[in-house]
Amino acid sequence: MGLISGLLTLPIAPVRGVVWVAEKLNDAAERELHDPGVLRTQLAVLNQELEDGAISLEEFEREEERLLDRLHAARARSMPTDRR
Numbered sequence: 001m002g003l004i005s006g007l008l009t010l011p012i013a014p015v016r017g018v019v020w021v022a023e024k025l026n027d028a029a030e031r032e033l034h035d036p037g038v039l040r041t042q043l044a045v046l047n048q049e050l051e052d053g054a055i056s057l058e059e060f061e062r063e064e065e066r067l068l069d070r071l072h073a074a075r076a077r078s079m080p081t082d083r084r
Contacts, residue, residue: 034074043067 032038043064050060 033070034077036071036074036078039067039071039074043071 046055046060046063046067049055050057055063
């Protein structure tokens with residue numbers, strides 16, 4: 001970036017900073033959302049809550065299905081699409 005363009009875009013520098021931070025937060029959230037390790041941990045916690053009586057069987061089944069769907073989608077994303 002040249003000196004002139006740097007000076008001209010200086011007023012929008014805070015906006016670029018906010019956009020950069022938002023992109024980094026989004027990337028971190030996406031990684032956590034699709035991390036199989038995190039999903040397996042959430043399934044273990046869910047199972048423990050069922051055993052402790054903190055949630056009902058219906059709640060457990062509903063949440064388990066949601067987590068297993070996310071785990072399946074995460075595995076599908078990590079599989080190579082080109083199978084020769």
